[in-house]
Amino acid sequence: MDANNIKHLLPPTMPLLSFLKRVLPICCLLLIYGIGNCLAANGQTSNPSSDLTIYSLEDLMEMEVISLAKTTQKLSDIPAAVFVITEEDIRRSGVTSIPEALRMVPGFQVAKIDSNTWAVTCRGFNDLFGEKLLILIDGRSIYSPLLSGTIWDEDVFLEDVERIEVIRGPGAALWGANAVNGIINIVTKNSRDTQGALVTGGAGNEEKGFGGVRAGSRFAENSFYRVYAKYFNRDNSVFSSGEDAADAWERWQAGFRLDWEKNDKDTLVFHGDVYTTDSGGTTQMPVMGPALSEVTDFKTDVRGWNVLALWNHKLSPTSDTTTQVFFNRSDRKEIYFDAVQETFDIDFQHHFALGRRNDFLWGLGYRLYQDKIDNSFRVSFDPDSRTDGLLSAFVQDRITLREDRWYLTLGSKFEHNDYTGFEIQPNARLLWKPREDISLWASISRAVRTPGRLDSDSRINFIVLPYASPPPDYNLISLFGNDDLESEELIAYEAGFRYQITPGLSLDITGFYNKYDNLITLDIGTPYPEISPAPVHLVTPLTIVDKMKGETYGVEIAASWNPADFWKLAAAYSYLQIHLHNDGSVPDALFNVEGFEGNSPHHQFSLQSRMDLLDNFELDLWLRYVDNLPNMGIPSYVTLDARLGWHISDNLELSLNGQNLFDHRHPEGTTYYNEPAEVERGFYGKLTWRFR
Amino acid sequence: MTKRILTYILAIFCLLLVSSPAPRSEAASSSSLTEEQVKAAYIYNFAKFVQWPETAFLSANEPLRICFVGSEDLFKAMESLSDKTIQGRPLKISKRSTLKTTPDCHILFISRHYQGEAWQELKKNIFTPVLTIADFDSFVSGGGIIELVREGSKIRFAVNIAAARQAGLNLSSKLLKLAIFVEE
Structure with missing residues (x-):
């Protein structure tokens, strides 16, 4: 990476940037001073790292036990931008959905476009489908190859979530294609930890009614299960005119999980979910008639189910294998097209220590995807049914260069897909721990986003324009997929610094x-x-091409601080700069490529405060700032969420929640498809009862 | 307005960096241990807060024997502590394949895969004077002394005083105070 290159890319007129330029060198100096300090200290300290005797009982009781997917690692030892949202974070933030919870992650942009639509992205390229993020629920991908992205049709019972692991930046070396700008893995609890019963429910003005029940029990020694069901009903959002949008969302889901520890060596997990959702929206449909378009309210129904089985087998204390199989089906009916999608996936991985220095991980996987589409005038696919296979393999070696000090991770994924053929996605990551409480890491990786059905096989009829007489009378602007696309490619350079300044303060x-x-x-x-x-018309084709290049850079900062036993603060700030330009064969001005840069905020800030008051009250506040999105015409906004929790007894918890308190309503994003709606101020109360 | 907010944020971060306290040699960094390491650290701590009867040791420098039945990973995590001493005694950490060969242990950790056997042996009262620890359900109410309990992403513990008394062990009040549950 060439520093001068970045410099001349900076637009010269931004006052904030010039300010940053002034402050950054000072910060850098201080940083170097800090690191120097640490190094100086390093010489004097004996190696405390693997010393477990320094922890008191009180320390241990407050320690989060983390096991990051694929293999277990200490959080501070991961050479990537990792962030973990815990069960407690979810409960105390008052969020009612996974996308809302992701707003805690520094650098994540989460825009609620309407009552049932979210755009979740990271490091730019804000888009309805978050096409460069890979999202997994317990290792099961919910990325849709049809839309090359994720629609949040799938959900989990929030009370079952143990944590959400988020990696910003490419994770392709392990997780494969489409893990370009980040990976989200939603991890649900072992059913051993959800024994007994739980009943929760609440209502408010935006959350019109929601509830869930869960029951867990054991059916044999070391065999536990749970079953659950959940429901919610969300109110319409409003248009900027103040009128109600037709986008209310009602959703049912039920499921089970079974954990069976057969013996010391074998663990089996089964889970499954079934859901049905009812939502809608408002769109402008092109019409080949004098009106050219008509505004239509529509309904969207989705039904789906999935099952997953996982078998972990320990060969020895330093070697184990995991085999996972899942099946996913969704049946979506909406105004644009109806689609049935099915995914079958089998994955095997083997983890073992090779000597004292090498921690080796390799795996194989195969995924079979098929869909069947019912086309409409607005959106059609050719062919309307397709079956694709994806074969993948990966290797990774974590090398201990020097015990407790230097680690090097080398790995690559190898994939063969039906769109672009063979893809290699390697990465190299270096971790340095000058001291037990400080980690510095740097990485270089390559990741690709493979084209999906929408990019390759679709035709979208966008707009009908009048055409000068004599006939044809109409000019239909249509967007065509392109089955000759290369994968989008990313080379990412990352570096990070983690510092546990005191047990209560980290950066x-x-x-x-x-x-x-x-x-x-x-x-x-x-x-x-x-x-x-009919009638005969002119078609102006817009074709999807892989001709754009881009550079993005930014900084993401997370800090957490416990000023007192009863008080916790968590802050996150992110800065992002995007530059996009075509490769010369297509003029930039044609579709205002630079305009897309303005789809993602330059600055975002979040501050959470959590207080335990008296013995059984909790007061939680969450302030967020999101910069404006000039290309979408979205002004910057500041919002506040507040929650007052009361533990009435050991089993019973009541909370009163306010969301988006600072304004009556504000827009957060738009799509190309639906009429833009705004997010309103909301209040709800919630009661949760647990018993064994 | 926003520029000013950002200025403050940056200033605060810079301050954080400068004002970071003198480097400490023993940083107890939270959120950075595996489950096994946390459990091993617990066992080490328990040992400090338990008093064994004099008959439990033949001599003043006899090692404190910590035994594991099952739980290979925990045993490995514990082994990193084998050069430590507790109450002036060196530690001897060992694995056993069955509960029947454990009466010489001072601390016995039983993995959940041996819980069937544990219920039977607990009834026979053979664990004297042994501090029994396990991480499976109902261990404490079934006559074990300390149970490691998973609460969300944290690990806590419960204690059975009656069982400790019966085994001839004296648990410190600190242990009882921190336990999430004390069976009398």
Whole structure:
């Protein structure tokens, strides 16, 4: 990475940037001073790292036990931008959905577009489908190959979530394609930890009614299970005019999980869910008639189910294998198209220590995906049914260069997919722990986002324009997929610094520079006449092409501080800069490529305060600032969420929650498809009862 | 307005960096241990807060024997402490394949895969004077002395005083105070 390169990319006129330029060198100096300090101290200290005797009982009782997916590692030892949202974080933030919880993660942009639609992205490229993020629920991918992204049709019972592990930046070396800008793994609790019963429910003005029940029990020694059901009903959002949007959302889900520890060596896990959702929205449909378009309210129904089985087998204390199989089906009916999608996936991985220095992980996987689409005039796929296979393998070696000091991780994923063929996604990560409480890491990785059905096989009829007489009368602007696309490619350079300053104060800083190639953009083709559907009209084709390049860079900072036993503060700040340009074969001005830069906020800030008051009250506040999105016409906003919790007894908890308190309503994002809606101020109360 | 807020934030972060206290050699960094390490550290702490009867040791420098039945990973985590001393005694950490060969242990950790056997042996009262520890359900109410309990992402513990008394062990009041549950 060339520093001068970045410098000349900076727009010169921003006052904030010039301010940053002035302050950053000072910060850097201080940072170097700090690190120097640490190094100086390093010489004097004996190696305390693996010494477990320094922890008091009180320390131990407050310690979070973390096991990050694929293999277990200490959080401070992971050479990547990791962030973990705990069960307590979820409970005390008052969030009612996973996307809302992700707002805690520094650098994550979460925009609620309407009552049932979220755009969740990281490090830029804000889009309805968050196309560069990979999202997993207990290791099961919910990324849709049809839309090349994630729609939040799938959900979990929040009370079952143990933690949400988030890695910003590429995780492709382990997780494969589409883990380009980040990975989210939602981990639910072992059913051993959800024994007894739980009943929760509440209501408010935006959360019109929600509830869930869970029951857990054991059916044999070391065999536990739980079953649950949940429901919610969310109110319509409003248009900027103040009118109600037709996007209310009602959703049912039920499921089970079974954990069976057969013996010291074998563990089996089964889970499954079934859901049905009812939502809707408002869109402008193109019409080949004098009106050219009509605004229509529509309904969306989704039904789906999934099952997953996992078998972990210990070969020895330093060697184990995991085999996982899952099946996913969803049946979506909406105004744009109906789709049935099915995914079958089998994964095997083997983890073992090779000598004292090498921790080795390798795996194989195969995924079979198929869909069947019912086309409409607005959106159609050709072919309307497709079956694709994805074969993958990965290797990773974590090398201890020097015990408790230097670690090098090398790895790569190898994949073969039906769109772009063979893809290699390697990475190299170096971790240095000058002291037990400080980690510095740096990495270089390559990741790809493979095209999906929408990019490759779709046709979207966007707008009908009048055409000068004589006939044809209409000009239909249509967007065409392209089955000749390369994968979008990312080379990412990242570095991070983690410092546990005192047991109650920690700091985590990550910087990145991403270089993208073959990004998807649009080109315009030669208009041609089309007979069907009647009347005869002209088609102006816009074609998806892989001609855009881009650079993004930014900083993400997370800090947490316990000023007192009863008080915790958590702050997050992120800065992001994006530059996009076509490769020369398509003019930038054609679709205002630079405009897309303005889809993601430059600055975001979040501050959470959690207080335990008296013996059984909790007062939690959450302030967030999101910078404006000029391309979408979204002004910057500051919001406040507040929660008052009362533990009436050991089993019973009541909370009163306020969301988006600072304004009556505000917009957070838009889509190309639906009419933009705004998020309103909300209040709800919630009661949770647990008993064994 | 926003620029000013950002200025403050940056200033605070810079301050944090400068004002970071003198480096400490023993940083108890939270959120950075594996489950096994946390459990091993617990066992080490328990040992400090338990008094064994004099008959439990033949001589003043006899090692404190910590035994594991099952739980290979925990045993390994514990082994990193084998050069420590507790109450002036060196530690001897060992693995046993069955509960029947454990009467010489001072601390006995039983993995959940041996719970069937544990219920039977606990009834026979053979664990004297042994501090029994386990991480499975109902261990404490079934006559074990300390149970490690998973509460969300944290590990806590419960204590059975009656069982400790019966085994001839004296638990310190600190242990009882911190336990999430004390069976009398």
